Amino acid sequence: MLRAREAGLRRTRALEDVLSILIHACQPLTLADIAESDRLRSGADKATVYRLLMKLEERSLIRRLGLHDRSAYYILNLPGEHHDYLICNDCGRIEKLDITCPVQSLEKQIAKKSGFKKLYHELEFFGQCPDCADA
Amino acid sequence: MLRAREAGLRRTRALEDVLSILIHACQPLTLADIAESDRLRSGADKATVYRLLMKLEERSLIRRLGLHDRSAYYILNLPGEHHDYLICNDCGRIEKLDITCPVQSLEKQIAKKSGFKKLYHELEFFGQCPDCADA
DNA sequence: ATACATGCAAACATTTTGCTTTGGC
DNA sequence: GCCAAAGCAAAATGTTTGCATGTAT
Numbered sequence: 001m002l003r004a005r006e007a008g009l010r011r012t013r014a015l016e017d018v019l020s021i022l023i024h025a026c027q028p029l030t031l032a033d034i035a036e037s038d039r040l041r042s043g044a045d046k047a048t049v050y051r052l053l054m055k056l057e058e059r060s061l062i063r064r065l066g067l068h069d070r071s072a073y074y075i076l077n078l079p080g081e082h083h084d085y086l087i088c089n090d091c092g093r094i095e096k097l098d099i100t101c102p103v104q105s106l107e108k109q110i111a112k113k114s115g116f117k118k119l120y121h122e123l124e125f126f127g128q129c130p131d132c133a134d135a
Numbered sequence: 136m137l138r139a140r141e142a143g144l145r146r147t148r149a150l151e152d153v154l155s156i157l158i159h160a161c162q163p164l165t166l167a168d169i170a171e172s173d174r175l176r177s178g179a180d181k182a183t184v185y186r187l188l189m190k191l192e193e194r195s196l197i198r199r200l201g202l203h204d205r206s207a208y209y210i211l212n213l214p215g216e217h218h219d220y221l222i223c224n225d226c227g228r229i230e231k232l233d234i235t236c237p238v239q240s241l242e243k244q245i246a247k248k249s250g251f252k253k254l255y256h257e258l259e260f261f262g263q264c265p266d267c268a269d270a
Numbered sequence: 271a272t273a274c275a276t277g278c279a280a281a282c283a284t285t286t287t288g289c290t291t292t293g294g295c
Numbered sequence: 296g297c298c299a300a301a302g303c304a305a306a307a308t309g310t311t312t313g314c315a316t317g318t319a320t
Contacts, residue, residue, distance in 0.1 A: 008299095009299090009300095010293085010294050010295075010299065010300065011294075011295095012293080012294075012299095012300065012301080014300080014301070015300090030284095031284080031285080032283095032284080042301095044301075044302085045301065045302050045303070046284095046285095047285095047286080047287085047301080047302070047303080047304090048300075048301050048302070050285070050286075051286095051300075051301085052300090054286095064203060066201040066202055066203045066204075067201055068199065068201045068207075069201075070283070070284070070309090070310075071283080071284060071285085072203075072284090072285090086245065086249060086251065088251070089253075095249075097245070099241065099245070102237045102238060102241055103237060103238070103258065106234065106237055107260065110221065110232070110234070110260055111262070114221055114230075114262075114264075114265075115264070115265040115268075116221065116223070116260070116262035116263060116264055116265070117262055117263040117265075117268050118224075118262045118263050119260055119261070119262035120260070120261055120262065121258065121259060121260045121261065122257075122258070122259050122261065123238065123256065123257070123258045124256060124257050125242065125245055125251070125254055125255070125256045126254070126255055126256070126257065127246070127249075127251035127252055127253045127254035127255065128251060128252040128253050129249075129250070129251055130249075130250040130251070133250075133252050144274095144275095145274065145275065145318085145319050145320075146319075146320095147274095147275065147276085147318080147319075149275080149276075150275090165309090166309080166310080167309080179276075179277090180276065180277050180278070181277095181310095182276080182277070182278080182279095182310095182311080182312085183275075183276055183277070185310075185311075186275080186276085186311095187275090189311095205284085205285075205308070205309065206308085206309060206310085207309090207310090
């Protein structure tokens with residue numbers, strides 16, 4: 001919330017709710033997940049949530065993930081935190097991986113070579129989870 | 136085409152075209168890219184291309200990528216070939232990276248620990264390309 | 271001959287925008 | 296009071312399906 005205020009956003013009920021939901025999520029969430037969440041006490045409209053997510057993303061307070069689902073996923077962007085994910089192609093289950101990401105040094109190298117600014121990366125593993133393999 | 140035939144697909148004009156387009160692409164392509172391509176001599180319908188892509192994906196002849204765009208991207212899945220991408224968040228430019236992917240050994244480790252089958256990964260770098268940074 | 275592939279149109283899901291009203295500062 | 300944010304509804308975008316017809320095998 002502090003950071004959101006500093007970024008020039010007004011302190012509204014909807015914003016507080018959206019941030020709270022993202023903070024307590026242990027998974028990436030879709031727009032629908034958030035807009036229909038019970039924790040969205042204010043009952044904010046989907047369009048409102050959408051516009052908040054856009055603003056938060058522009059200001060780099062959250063990050064959008066392109067998992068293979070049809071819809072986009074959002075996660076809090078905490079400085080110094082980075083997660084990779086393991087996703088089941090059959091049931092769609094998303095698991096946060098607790099690993100040391102091996103891409104960090106490569107990322108610096110690419111930043112230098114390509115001249116890209118604000119570089120970050122996304123790493124996901126896809127496959128078939130044991131449950132789905134059994135079924 | 137050989138592999139497609141072996142996988143039980145009929146040799147049709149539309150299939151030949153779609154495969155040819157994917158083979159000659161040096162970038163991931165969307166359904167729209169393919170369905171509207173000049174190389175699609177047969178003028179196949181978008182629905183037809185869509186169904187072909189589904190079949191090719193099921194048979195692992197192509198792979199679907201979830202880049203940050205709204206639409207899915209498809210690439211040929213050549214055994215032993217793997218590419219990572221560098222994408223500009225502003226103009227959407229997609230560049231194939233010519234790097235040794237550092238995730239291979241990690242992937243084996245995750246396969247073992249998680250019990251996932253058919254594991255593969257997707258690694259993308261996002262940022263702002265020099266052109267967009269100047270503008 | 272038969273089963274699979276196609277075309278066209280329509281249904282869906284999700285994202286995005288327009289416009290008026292509300293509320294933070 | 297002013298401008299950003301919210302609410303509601305509608306447009307836009309991209310994906311997916313139904314069904315009648317055509318075609319590879």
